[in-house]
Amino acid sequence: MNGPDALPPELREYLATPHLAPMWQAVRARLERNRLQPTGTVSVNLDQVGADRLSGLLGRTVAAGARRRISLADLDAALRGSVGGRGLVSVIEILDGRPVLDRAGARDSIQAEWAEVWRRLDSSLAEAGLADAPWVADWIDSLRRSGILTRAGTDAADRALSHAVAGLGILLNGAEGPQSIRELGALASEVTGTAHGFDETTLAAGVLLRAAAHALERPAPETAADRRELWKALRVATDSLSGTVLAWQIRPPGTDGWSRMMRDRADLGLVTHLTLHELDVAGPASLAPRGQVISVCENPQVLQAAARTRSEMPLLCLSGNPAIVGTRLIRTMVHQGSTLRYHGDFDWPGVAIAARVMGLGAEPWQMFADDYLAAVERLDDDHVVALTGNPSLTPWDPRLGPVMAEQGVAVHEEFVLPNLLADLR
Numbered sequence: 001m002n003g004p005d006a007l008p009p010e011l012r013e014y015l016a017t018p019h020l021a022p023m024w025q026a027v028r029a030r031l032e033r034n035r036l037q038p039t040g041t042v043s044v045n046l047d048q049v050g051a052d053r054l055s056g057l058l059g060r061t062v063a064a065g066a067r068r069r070i071s072l073a074d075l076d077a078a079l080r081g082s083v084g085g086r087g088l089v090s091v092i093e094i095l096d097g098r099p100v101l102d103r104a105g106a107r108d109s110i111q112a113e114w115a116e117v118w119r120r121l122d123s124s125l126a127e128a129g130l131a132d133a134p135w136v137a138d139w140i141d142s143l144r145r146s147g148i149l150t151r152a153g154t155d156a157a158d159r160a161l162s163h164a165v166a167g168l169g170i171l172l173n174g175a176e177g178p179q180s181i182r183e184l185g186a187l188a189s190e191v192t193g194t195a196h197g198f199d200e201t202t203l204a205a206g207v208l209l210r211a212a213a214h215a216l217e218r219p220a221p222e223t224a225a226d227r228r229e230l231w232k233a234l235r236v237a238t239d240s241l242s243g244t245v246l247a248w249q250i251r252p253p254g255t256d257g258w259s260r261m262m263r264d265r266a267d268l269g270l271v272t273h274l275t276l277h278e279l280d281v282a283g284p285a286s287l288a289p290r291g292q293v294i295s296v297c298e299n300p301q302v303l304q305a306a307a308r309t310r311s312e313m314p315l316l317c318l319s320g321n322p323a324i325v326g327t328r329l330i331r332t333m334v335h336q337g338s339t340l341r342y343h344g345d346f347d348w349p350g351v352a353i354a355a356r357v358m359g360l361g362a363e364p365w366q367m368f369a370d371d372y373l374a375a376v377e378r379l380d381d382d383h384v385v386a387l388t389g390n391p392s393l394t395p396w397d398p399r400l401g402p403v404m405a406e407q408g409v410a411v412h413e414e415f416v417l418p419n420l421l422a423d424l425r
């Protein structure tokens with residue numbers, strides 16, 4: 001190795017022998033614990049070659065074959081007095097080709113950085129008028145215990161806490177009433193400088209909603225629906241337009257304008273895309289006559305065929321796994337006294353979705369083992385699709401799951417479309 005950091009070749013070869021490697025490893029570990037100070041000792045057990053080399057370096061006999069305590073100060077002095085003229089830390093770095101790290105100092109530095117993060121949080125809370133809020137101590141304790149900030153690092157944690165507290169100050173200290181409702185993007189722009197600052201995946205949003213749960217005495221949010229409900233409680237409007245449920249022949253019985261509009265669309269044979277925004281506008285209006293049977297499917301092709309054939313029975317389509325709007329719609333209609341029945345794909349993801357929908361209060365619709373077996377018997381070579389993925393439980397019919405596993409074949413909704421349409425007439 002040449003240059004200002006080099007050792008004379010003969011000395012480097014002398015020190016770099018594998019017979020001294022255990023000692024250098026122990027010395028590195030001690031230095032990194034010692035804040036790079038050559039103090040204390042290391043205990044090493046060297047073979048004869050290693051003992052001879054170390055004896056030559058220290059100028060005294062070191063016996064082989066037994067654990068010996070070697071003073072780091074003696075090693076440092078011997079190296080500085082050698083032809084290399086370098087101290088212990090420099091020699092270790094040259095021999096290993098990597099720096100010796102001050103791990104103890106780094107730990108202290110990190111602790112100091114985190115202490116500053118928590119200090120600035122206290123200042124932010126005071127500026128937002130929240131310092132004496134009774135929920136603050138529990139919120140901070142939950143943040144410390146969760147590790148959500150530690151994983152992100154001090155810089156990201158500092159920004160997230162600053163944005164979260166500023167947002168909370170606006171929301172918790174603001175005036176109430178319909179005029180005080182804020183759009184999430186507008187709030188994020190005001191606080192963070194970007195409309196996406198409080199998006200679902202941001203640390204700032206997670207920290208803010210944890211605080212909101214403490215402030216409003218609600219459970220910590222675990223699902224997208226939980227988070228949306230918390231934003232709503234804070235009078236913040238999230239995205240209520242992109243998620244939809246397709247609706248066919250839904251006829252609310254009320255006399256309000258929205259109910260009349262839905263009946264008019266049904267009379268015209270139009271499909272309606274129901275959104276969270278529309279359900280909010282509908283408010284407490286009954287979505288269907290009490291006791292009416294509402295069919296629910298997974299695949300839009302089923303609803304499309306129902307519209308094409310002018311089926312008179314109401315049908316909803318979730319287009320796969322139910323989003324927030326689908327979950328809310330099903331719960332609301334079940335609560336209002338409608339009977340919802342669900343059909344989906346006979347594959348593992350499909351029956352997992354079915355279990356979730358039925359867990360919301362729906363009943364199975366042609367989703368039993370006998371329905372599956374009858375469909376399998378009609379399959380031709382062009383429609384045979386092997387079951388893949390992890391098996392799912394079928395609590396509405398415990399026999400269905402084992403039968404599907406035994407057959408090993410998937411049956412999708414499109415294949416049983418004639419059966420479903422016949423049941424919608």
